[in-house]
Amino acid sequence: MKPRLDMPRAQVSAADGLLIVDKPRGVTSHDVVGAVRRLAATRKVGHAGTLDPMATGVLVLGIGKATRLLTFITGADKQYRARVLLGAATDSDDADGQIISAQGARDLSAERVDEALASMRGEVMQVPAKVSAIKVGGKRAHALHREGKTVKLQARPVVISRLQRTSDLMPTRLSDGTPVLEFDLVVECSSGTYVRAIARDLGEILGTGAHLTVLRRTRVGKWTLDDAVTLDRLASFVSNQCEEDPHPIDVLSLTKAASQQFESIELTESEAEAMRHGNATKVEVRTPDGQITACTWKGEVRALLKRSGKKYQPVLVFSTDPL
Secondary structure (H helix, E strand, C coil): CCCCCCCCCCCCCCCCEEEEEEECCCCCHHHHHHHHHHHCCCCCEEECCCCCCCCEEEEEEEEHHHHHHHHHHCCCCEEEEEEEEECCEECCCECCCCEEECCCCCCCCHHHHHHHHHHCCEEEEECCCCCCCCEECCEEHHHHHHCCCCCCCCCEEEEEEEEEECCCCEEEECCCCCEEEEEEEEEEECCCCCHHHHHHHHHHHHCCCEEEEEEEEEEECCEEHHHCECHHHHHHHHHCCCCCCCCCCCCEEHHHHHHHHCEEEECCHHHHHHHHCCCHHHCCCCCCCCCEEEEEECCEEEEEEEEECCEEEEEEECCCCCC
């Protein structure tokens, strides 16, 4: 059953910044955005990368001006913990879908599974899961799938830097008695990688069929579950506010968020004044070519710059306020 996300509305709007949420199972990423809009008392909330309804874990949200950072966070590497069931495939490649084949798995060895996992590491071409948010002819693939239409998605390059079994193969059975195997694994991968598709492809390599039964995102870029807060905890904080002196929910400030995600440089007064007038070329180059850099003035982030040759070009300006 889908969890209820009837959240209290905060009396005070949250500051501009990032909020790292531990998404619960059974809700969409958009549901979480809607909940945080109430908890933060602002409509300006977005997220940096969808998590499937069955998945839990790290979901990075931007509030206020920090929504402009999300474009740069979406491409960050991800880490997941997952559980794979060998012996049955589903139409969605996870436990939320319908079983389309169930030939079972009994005699597989852990060594054979490890060999298959090793063959899937590195730079690979991956066909995304059919039930995904990718657009085909202007419509989402998951919408076309629900309409019963055949969806053909093109393979895309992804990087799977770590794909490691972290448990024994555990015998179990489907509801009809078919013997299957489950095991846990950890995945570290580039943005755009579908862990469901990893399970699907593993099942094809082993000849058993496979799908995900558990998926938990443990890291996005530099932010982990240790940085995350649950919606229930936020709701409790908002509900217990004193009407006479309410406080907003805590967020990771725009400056701290930018400094954690990017290399940062402190501007001189003359550079800060030039930046205020949109002239990034006056900033002395002191970072590698092509790198995005957060520039700060008196501890406050002013802009994101990208080095191009011997000059900086602004990619995102947060403040042009007087010094």
